[in-house]
Amino acid sequence: MAEKRIKVLVAKPGLDGHDRGAKVIALALKEAGMEVIYTGLHKTIDQIVNIAIQEDVDVIGLSIMSGAHIPLTRKLMEKLKELGIQDKKIFVGGVIPSKDIPKLKEMGVEGVFPGGTPIEEIISAIKASVKK
Amino acid sequence: MNPNDLAERIISGDEKAASRAISMIENGEETGFEVLSKLYPKTGTSFRIGVTGSPGAGKSTIIDRLAFCYGKKGKKIGVIAIDPTSIKTKGAFFGDRLRLKNAEKIEGIFIRSMAHRGFSGGISKAALGAECILEALGKEIIIVESVGVGQTELSISLISDVVITVLTPDFGDEIQLMKAGLLDIGDIIVMNKMDIPNAEEKAKDIIHYLESIKGEISVPLVKTIARQGQGVELLIDTLEQEREKKLKEEKENKEKIKTLVIALIKEEMEKGIEEMMEKNITFNDLLAQVISKKLDPYYMARLVVSNILKNGKLEETLG
Amino acid sequence: MSTARYIKNDRDQILDVILESGIHVKPVYTPKDLEEIGFLYEEDLNDPGKYPFTRGIHPLGYRSRAWTTRQYTGFGTPKETNERFKFMISHGQTGLNVAFDLPTQMGYDSDDPMSEGEVGRVGMAVDTVRDFEIAFEGIELDKIGVGLTINAVASIILAMFQAVAEKYGYDSKSISATPQNDILKEMIGRGAWIFPVEHAIRLTGDIMEYSMKVMPKTNPVSVCGYHIRESGATPAQEIAYAFLIAFAYIDEVVKRGYEPDEFVGGITFNFNVFGNIWEQVAKFRAARKLWAKLLRERYNVKKDRNLFLRGIFGGGGYGLTKAQPENNIVRGAYYALVAALSGAQTTALCSYDEAYTIPTPHSALISLRTLQILMDEMGLRDTVDPLAGSYFIETLTKQMEEKIIEEMEKVERYGGIIKAVSDGYIQRMLARQAYEIERGIEKGELLKVGVNIHVEGEPKEVELHEYNEESARMQIESLKEIKRRRSQSDVKRALKDLEKATKDGKNVMPYLLDCCKVYCTLGEMTNVFRDIFGEFQEPSLF
Numbered sequence: 001m002a003e004k005r006i007k008v009l010v011a012k013p014g015l016d017g018h019d020r021g022a023k024v025i026a027l028a029l030k031e032a033g034m035e036v037i038y039t040g041l042h043k044t045i046d047q048i049v050n051i052a053i054q055e056d057v058d059v060i061g062l063s064i065m066s067g068a069h070i071p072l073t074r075k076l077m078e079k080l081k082e083l084g085i086q087d088k089k090i091f092v093g094g095v096i097p098s099k100d101i102p103k104l105k106e107m108g109v110e111g112v113f114p115g116g117t118p119i120e121e122i123i124s125a126i127k128a129s130v131k132k
Numbered sequence: 133m134n135p136n137d138l139a140e141r142i143i144s145g146d147e148k149a150a151s152r153a154i155s156m157i158e159n160g161e162e163t164g165f166e167v168l169s170k171l172y173p174k175t176g177t178s179f180r181i182g183v184t185g186s187p188g189a190g191k192s193t194i195i196d197r198l199a200f201c202y203g204k205k206g207k208k209i210g211v212i213a214i215d216p217t218s219i220k221t222k223g224a225f226f227g228d229r230l231r232l233k234n235a236e237k238i239e240g241i242f243i244r245s246m247a248h249r250g251f252s253g254g255i256s257k258a259a260l261g262a263e264c265i266l267e268a269l270g271k272e273i274i275i276v277e278s279v280g281v282g283q284t285e286l287s288i289s290l291i292s293d294v295v296i297t298v299l300t301p302d303f304g305d306e307i308q309l310m311k312a313g314l315l316d317i318g319d320i321i322v323m324n325k326m327d328i329p330n331a332e333e334k335a336k337d338i339i340h341y342l343e344s345i346k347g348e349i350s351v352p353l354v355k356t357i358a359r360q361g362q363g364v365e366l367l368i369d370t371l372e373q374e375r376e377k378k379l380k381e382e383k384e385n386k387e388k389i390k391t392l393v394i395a396l397i398k399e400e401m402e403k404g405i406e407e408m409m410e411k412n413i414t415f416n417d418l419l420a421q422v423i424s425k426k427l428d429p430y431y432m433a434r435l436v437v438s439n440i441l442k443n444g445k446l447e448e449t450l451g
Numbered sequence: 452m453s454t455a456r457y458i459k460n461d462r463d464q465i466l467d468v469i470l471e472s473g474i475h476v477k478p479v480y481t482p483k484d485l486e487e488i489g490f491l492y493e494e495d496l497n498d499p500g501k502y503p504f505t506r507g508i509h510p511l512g513y514r515s516r517a518w519t520t521r522q523y524t525g526f527g528t529p530k531e532t533n534e535r536f537k538f539m540i541s542h543g544q545t546g547l548n549v550a551f552d553l554p555t556q557m558g559y560d561s562d563d564p565m566s567e568g569e570v571g572r573v574g575m576a577v578d579t580v581r582d583f584e585i586a587f588e589g590i591e592l593d594k595i596g597v598g599l600t601i602n603a604v605a606s607i608i609l610a611m612f613q614a615v616a617e618k619y620g621y622d623s624k625s626i627s628a629t630p631q632n633d634i635l636k637e638m639i640g641r642g643a644w645i646f647p648v649e650h651a652i653r654l655t656g657d658i659m660e661y662s663m664k665v666m667p668k669t670n671p672v673s674v675c676g677y678h679i680r681e682s683g684a685t686p687a688q689e690i691a692y693a694f695l696i697a698f699a700y701i702d703e704v705v706k707r708g709y710e711p712d713e714f715v716g717g718i719t720f721n722f723n724v725f726g727n728i729w730e731q732v733a734k735f736r737a738a739r740k741l742w743a744k745l746l747r748e749r750y751n752v753k754k755d756r757n758l759f760l761r762g763i764f765g766g767g768g769y770g771l772t773k774a775q776p777e778n779n780i781v782r783g784a785y786y787a788l789v790a791a792l793s794g795a796q797t798t799a800l801c802s803y804d805e806a807y808t809i810p811t812p813h814s815a816l817i818s819l820r821t822l823q824i825l826m827d828e829m830g831l832r833d834t835v836d837p838l839a840g841s842y843f844i845e846t847l848t849k850q851m852e853e854k855i856i857e858e859m860e861k862v863e864r865y866g867g868i869i870k871a872v873s874d875g876y877i878q879r880m881l882a883r884q885a886y887e888i889e890r891g892i893e894k895g896e897l898l899k900v901g902v903n904i905h906v907e908g909e910p911k912e913v914e915l916h917e918y919n920e921e922s923a924r925m926q927i928e929s930l931k932e933i934k935r936r937r938s939q940s941d942v943k944r945a946l947k948d949l950e951k952a953t954k955d956g957k958n959v960m961p962y963l964l965d966c967c968k969v970y971c972t973l974g975e976m977t978n979v980f981r982d983i984f985g986e987f988q989e990p991s992l993f
Contacts, residue, residue: 015553017642023882030223040230040989056151071568116773227991
């Protein structure tokens with residue numbers, strides 16, 4: 001049997017165009033042996049979910065620098081629920097104040113990576129979540 | 133998951149089921165192959181278009197426009213974009229979705245990226261399975277993009293009805309053409325980016341060059357500026373004509389299936405053999421002798437193969 | 452954060468220093484180094500205010516005038532922004548730098564579904580000229596220069612600015628705006644692009660052409676090496692790409708039949724102060740010299756004042772850390788020092804809480820005070836270009852000049868900046884470099900105090916700017932109100948005229964001004980462009 005590879009969607013939802021972090025993560029995950037799809041900028045949640053379905057990804061990582069992480073993540077989680085694909089592991093990264101981390105986790109987000117989180121930590125969290 | 137259910141769901145148009153089944157085949161899961169066995173007999177009516185060409189020639193843009201134009205004609209579209217797997221890390225990066233901006237707007241389009249995962253021939257082994265699944269899902273036009281390098285047995289032509297090779301007039305020198313793997317020029321040549329300076333002249337040079345190494349080129353040539361959508365309608369007409377032509381080539385089509393099956397057999401065996409050899413004492417003994425130059429590698433290879441063919445496995449002791 | 456690579460022995464002694472741009476720093480510099488690089492005072496430096504302006508564009512530097520301080524400001528509704536403007540001006544800020552929210556930057560109205568959750572979040576929300584009437588109420592527009600951080604829809608925002616200035620009785624010839632208007636860098640780094648390259652550059656050209664004639668005190672383009680650097684570029688690449696971008700815009704206007712001397716004086720720059728202090732100072736000195744030289748050589752620019760490299764040197768965003776946030780105040784002070792030693796005419800600092808969110812009034816004020824302390828207390832106004840003549844700095848300046856040229860040549864060999872941006876050549880390179888930097892930090896090769904050295908336990912929280920959902924609601928309400936009250940027939944006619952002018956290839960600015968005056972919305976005007984131009988095709992990463 002061929003080896004199961006972790007497939008990750010790195011997504012930039014909304015209007016925020018700061019993509020240095022998303023690109024660095026995309027590269028790092030690829031180097032860590034994962035199959036990575038990067039959505040590019042300015043994607044709606046509907047577009048992101050559609051890609052996640054067609055690509056059958058294990059993980060969706062949202063990169064949000066504008067501060068709109070709460071409404072955008074909420075929208076994503078609702079959409080996943082509506083379509084019955086809550087098995088995807090969701091991670092959120094970007095400019096995220098600590099006080100918002102519990103709120104995101106409550107919504108069902110697997111992990112939150114505020115700016116400055118070491119890449120290795122992100123890689124191992126993703127690997128661990130998929131094994132679960 | 134039950135393969136029957138999964139197959140039913142795919143046929144009823146469930147994208148999630150189709151997507152899941154493709155992953156199963158990619159991962160070599162038994163269920164995936166069972167689903168495929170159920171779907172395969174029902175396929176064969178979709179139009180499978182293969183697209184090759186070197187990186188930067190505009191393959192994705194051509195695909196984007198093709199999908200968009202076909203979509204506008206009311207066709208249901210599937211796209212399979214294949215990207216290379218890093219040999220070192222086994223990771224892969226799928227960049228093509230980004231380039232399929234127009235296609236994305238088409239209602240009901242299904243785009244799937246695949247890593248070729250080290251499979252030779254520039255396409256993913258799972259691509260054929262993905263094609264079947266997409267057809268079962270109701271897609272009428274299925275476009276497969278190859279990574280464009282390397283030409284071995286299981287080339288894109290085996291899983292496509294018609295193959296387009298995308299070139300650009302600024303392709304430059306012979307070495308680049310060689311690098312692009314243009315030993316096989318497909319069924320249609322698309323000369324893209326015809327808006328660069330001196331495009332006509334340069335395009336002529338490339339054709340002359342191809343003719344000088346292959347003799348007269350009998351396949352149709354379509355000039356496009358894909359970025360602006362120019363020439364794409366003509367390309368569709370040409371595709372349809374070629375498709376008609378191909379349907380009549382019964383002998384070639386049978387040959388194609390045979391080659392495909394043989395390629396898959398080789399692939400399966402290769403995998404099996406690798407596993408078999410990994411811990412085999414005889415294999416490692418022989419290998420040590422080759423390393424110390426007591427035996428030569430040809431002798432060892434022939435010995436091992438004849439032994440496997442005779443016994444179904446590599447015996448612990450060789451006569 | 453340290454940016455140079457250090458080779459050390461096991462006793463922590465430094466054996467070699469490699470700056471980001473690839474230059475090795477020696478332990479000691481002597482007159483011999485100047486000899487080796489063939490240093491000539493008149494040619495390489497000359498007096499301040501004299502070609503090639505390495506030492507600065509004014510003969511007396513900060514003696515004649517301290518730098519302009521222009522903190523990036525704007526959030527929520529125009530009214531909130533207006534209050535913050537006045538707050539900063541009352542504390543001695545001498546220019547404005549307007550931040551717009553993402554919907555505005557991307558050409559969406561506040562009531563567009565795409566704007567949901569973003570209205571007024573990272574800057575002020577703008578829908579119609581009514582918002583500008585409120586934001587600039589009581590601001591002396593003939594005295595205060597206004598930076599407008601807007602790119603894809605810079606033409607629309609500048610037209611709005613002109614409309615509001617006229618409404619408040621200012622002559623268009625007297626107002627000084629600096630729309631950022633640098634779309635190529637958005638495609639490289641900041642991501643607020645809308646239209647495809649060729650159409651986007653046409654709009655840039657329209658603004659440049661129009662400003663030249665109608666608003667001569669306006670600087671129509673601020674080319675931002677800043678964001679290119681923030682995306683992972685080395686200091687040499689930052690300057691190299693910015694210059695190439697500037698040339699692309701110049702070419703667009705020259706193509707329309709103008710002499711470079713008529714308009715290049717209006718091009719300004721926005722550069723980053725983040726990095727190794729020596730490399731930064733050398734970068735700015737080399738950049739000033741190179742810009743003057745290249746304008747002369749490539750465009751035959753004759754007037755001295757058109758050869759000035761003017762602009763804002765500041766920011767430092769990437770160097771700031773989330774850990775131990777107060778350290779960012781100290782970093783800001785050093786960045787400010789870099790700006791001052793480099794002879795910045797205009798400056799601004801990223802505030803210490805910017806790794807969290809947009810600045811609070813408190814943090815913005817600390818940044819402003821940092822800048823003021825340098826000028827008022829520390830003696831940075833005493834003499835021009837105080838580091839001139841240093842064996843090290845002059846050697847490094849010359850080396851930086853060579854590195855910048857090298858980076859420019861690489862892109863030109865690839866096929867020019869427009870191709871390099873459209874194909875993603877530069878984006879891919881910068882993403883790779885950004886990744887290497889991140890890896891360098893993790894391996895401890897690049898030091899970040901509080902992050903990978905001198906780490907303290909849990910990071911502490913800072914007081915944050917709170918996003919006010921209520922502002923968004925109010926903004927949408929007021930947009931609805933304007934849409935109700937305006938003359939629908941005027942709006943329809945103005946948009947139709949804009950559409951025709953755009954299709955006919957005319958300069959769109961007068962038509963935009965017309966649209967603004969009858970309260971067309973930003974989204975309506977942008978949609979005219981969207982329908983005609985289509986959208987930029989983002990190049991794939993790998």
